[in-house]
Amino acid sequence: MSSHPPPQSIHHEMRNAENSAAYLLPKLLAMKETNPHLTILDVGAGSGSISASFAKAIPEGRVTATDKNKDILLRAAAVAELAGVSNIDFQEADVFALPFPDATFDVTHCHQVLVHLKAPVDALREMLRVTKPGGIVAAREGDYDTECCAAGCINKFAGGSTNGGRQLLSWALQAGAKENRVTASFGTWCYSTQADKQGWTEVIVNTIRNKEGALRKGGLATGMTTEEDLEEMAKGWEEWNRTDGATLGMLHGEVIIQLQVTSSKRIV
């Protein structure tokens, strides 16, 4: 693990259950009431600050944090240790082929994962598979097309989906969930203070200008963007950061799929 994590990791580690899974917390706490030994699978956990936060919320339960990137899980282990939680395991895993039997977890969760995938419905289906009857699958995904800044600059995205938030309910239905088992909502993300704006500008400008990064390489390789567009985008964010009263808001789609309590294969 690098001793100097990149700005993106530091930024993402501001995320916790309270600011990134508020839609899910009441349900989680209600489930804990009847079953303190709750098991949570956090898919695509990254540096794991949300996973650690879940582990804190269920001290008698257990969190399994997975990511396809083995290195980031080392960082996640450090984050969990810093947070003082030990009821958490880390495991390298492909979201399309999770290394767990059917019906393993009470709760399967992901945050900002499906928007990066070409086949989000397949991922959701796999998440449903490893979830117990009576359990839940929960997802929260940004809707980049709604990203708005008063200064008018636009984020682009290399690969995946730029409007996953609004598609989340549709993806859940396509993955086999019945409509009356899904609760959909929207949450937001907001940067308006000078400190938040500065922090986000560093992250996004660094991402845009990083010659080895996926956004730049992917955008250029697919012809979705040009060097000039990318530089204009970076400068747009810097201008936004300097502009008094400029804010950043973005919708996040949220779904909770409640699995039926049944032994049948058709659990949603």
Add this chain to the structure above:
Amino acid sequence: MSSHPPPQSIHHEMRNAENSAAYLLPKLLAMKETNPHLTILDVGAGSGSISASFAKAIPEGRVTATDKNKDILLRAAAVAELAGVSNIDFQEADVFALPFPDATFDVTHCHQVLVHLKAPVDALREMLRVTKPGGIVAAREGDYDTECCAAGCINKFAGGSTNGGRQLLSWALQAGAKENRVTASFGTWCYSTQADKQGWTEVIVNTIRNKEGALRKGGLATGMTTEEDLEEMAKGWEEWNRTDGATLGMLHGEVIIQLQVTSSKRIV
């Protein structure tokens, strides 16, 4: 008052402090702790369901609900009576020339008002004027440009602002608030259930097709839209309503301006 209020009124009356002023409630309740006789001015209150909800939250305080439309205030009075609140007054008023002395109210609030105005900053300045030192001005405004539906249809707006949500902090600064006295946030609105989608489709399609309505008349008069565009828009919403998994999300900008406790004229 009409005995058959239009769908738009019925729709808007779903609004209450909990679903439309959640960002403000904790602050309001904290202020009530130290001053149970809180006074709230609700500007552009319309049929007043949020105003009535505020009145319920401050039983020893008093709400003044104003609107430039005298007729809608009759409906608001009925809504308040139905809600069982009596600590509320109604008064016809122009938001640009509020009929109150300087520093009259502890809290001055508006919801989905500034987006309808050509000079939102002037309105905010007037709201600041009638608010007491140490009081607050709070506003929540939709950001129509972020409105997203999985089925891809778009709402247009005749007059006013279509991205007021993201401009709210900027408007507050322009109206004289100092940056460190303003808290900005974003909230959302979500339609995803069949009942919600049906209800909203009736409202919006009725608004679009209403030959006497401001959206249609304004849009056609200014050349912003055509008969064909409007019909396409109405059909788009109907298709959205029929589409499984289609949702509607929209960002709402929110600001709370905390006025300084001072006798000087420069209170923000």
